[in-house]
Amino acid sequence: MKDYRASHLDPETARRYDEEIYRTGGYDEWVDAIEGRLLNSVVDRYFPSRPFSYLDFACGTGRVMARIAPRAATAVGVDVSKAMLDRARDRVPRATLVLGDIAAEPSLLDRRFDLITSFRFLVNAQPDMRRDTLRRLGEVLLPDGLLVCNVHANRYSARLLSEPARIARLVERRNALSLRAATAALHDANLVVRDVTGYAFVSRSLYQLLGRGMAEAAEARLHALRPLCHFGTHLLLVCERRNRTGGRRRSRSRPGQPAAHAARCLHPRRAAACSTLAAAVASVVATSGSDRRAAPREALRGSPYVRP
Numbered sequence: 001m002k003d004y005r006a007s008h009l010d011p012e013t014a015r016r017y018d019e020e021i022y023r024t025g026g027y028d029e030w031v032d033a034i035e036g037r038l039l040n041s042v043v044d045r046y047f048p049s050r051p052f053s054y055l056d057f058a059c060g061t062g063r064v065m066a067r068i069a070p071r072a073a074t075a076v077g078v079d080v081s082k083a084m085l086d087r088a089r090d091r092v093p094r095a096t097l098v099l100g101d102i103a104a105e106p107s108l109l110d111r112r113f114d115l116i117t118s119f120r121f122l123v124n125a126q127p128d129m130r131r132d133t134l135r136r137l138g139e140v141l142l143p144d145g146l147l148v149c150n151v152h153a154n155r156y157s158a159r160l161l162s163e164p165a166r167i168a169r170l171v172e173r174r175n176a177l178s179l180r181a182a183t184a185a186l187h188d189a190n191l192v193v194r195d196v197t198g199y200a201f202v203s204r205s206l207y208q209l210l211g212r213g214m215a216e217a218a219e220a221r222l223h224a225l226r227p228l229c230h231f232g233t234h235l236l237l238v239c240e241r242r243n244r245t246g247g248r249r250r251s252r253s254r255p256g257q258p259a260a261h262a263a264r265c266l267h268p269r270r271a272a273a274c275s276t277l278a279a280a281v282a283s284v285v286a287t288s289g290s291d292r293r294a295a296p297r298e299a300l301r302g303s304p305y306v307r308p
């Protein structure tokens, strides 16, 4: 397995990341917009008024940081790639950007944070680096802090049926991570997953077929189906530190909000069976979205999919 530290060192890779992968109008830019809404709703919910210190680990070109840094009291980004950080500097001019590897040099971070994010890292990082970096992140998270990370290639997602080539990848066990494996890695770092939100139910190929408007409507409907929440192509995980006895911290949900549902780790075989069912439901719902009618607002109340 390649060392993920070396994956984005080249300036051309950094350029492609921003200008090709996240090009305006593309699928990834659409998913980025979804992530932006989800992240804003996490900040609204957990840090409604108090100032918070923020760290984005493996911040890359500042894509995620740029969403949150303006709302934070202080913002720090860490990455091993100078080429990626050079681009981040333009996006988040007031943030402190640190070049280095926190697993190899723990002293790079000499303070603790209220909120830590890490996106597009867990799936591709080799297991020992994932373990060491998560442990360090667990250490620099304040006792009441949150770590919000994503799994950008969920092994048991609803996409399995719509893109059969993925089933082969599933067998090879490459380029994907299950919720169970992610939860175990976080647990090893003294972190507990408190909330799981699936997103990007609409696959790249379906997005191209439907176009952005219909993809948005289908995504909103799928997002509203709670039983599907573990089967998004991407998963957003909201984690907190385990307390000393290993239990969960008290919920910080505001009154009137639905109680946060804890991650239930399914056995991989059961999850695979469920994802087959989920994919069937997904395709029916996606098809029913093709009449271009917007999803009923009532059903989407509280969802970040409601357009502003």
Ligand SMILES: C[S@@+](CC[C@H](N)C(=O)[O-])C[C@H]1O[C@@H](n2cnc3c(N)ncnc32)[C@H](O)[C@@H]1O
Binding pocket: 004, 005, 006, 007, 008, 009, 057, 058, 059, 060, 061, 062, 063, 064, 078, 079, 080, 081, 084, 100, 101, 102, 103, 118, 119, 120, 121, 129, 133
């Ligand atoms: C796919 S990019 C994601 C960038 C950003 N988080 C985002 O979601 O757009 C992965 C980033 O992880 C960085 N990376 C890989 N291993 C790392 C490590 N051990 N410490 C810090 N950054 C690392 C890479 O340099 C790269 O910028």
